[in-house]
């Protein structure tokens with residue numbers, strides 16, 4: 396259980412770092428408080444799919460799936476190659492184009508995804524969901540721990 400939570404936190408943190416356009420290993424120049432407020436503002440009510448991808452140049456493969464996220468319930472798997480999202484060809488897409496496809500679908504959250512798994516094409520319908528408060532708390536905590544050396548529950552003046 397603990398390991399799974401840790402993995403979830405890592406994936407969510409990576410997605411948060413990606414939203415910043417920053418490398419997750421970089422230290423933050425902002426204060427912990429500023430960061431926390433920015434992350435909460437950025438993620439509050441924001442819909443997510445719950446996958447991260449690797450660029451094959453060309454093309455995209457699913458690298459990881461957030462446990463209990465929309466993608467895991469839709470039976471997407473690590474290693475699936477993305478072929479199309481909502482009718483948009485993804486077979487030679489970059490990570491940036493993938494993020495744009497999700498951003499364009501954010502209003503309704505509905506996604507029709509075609510993936511290729513071991514040579515077979517699979518069509519999947521799913522719906523992006525807003526981050527829960529618990530997920531946002533975990534992303535904030537993971538970021539503060541990693542980039543600001545803030546101990547959980549220590550409290551800031």
Ligand SMILES: [Zn+2]
Pocket residue numbers: 423424425426427430431538542543
């Ligand atoms: Zn920070």
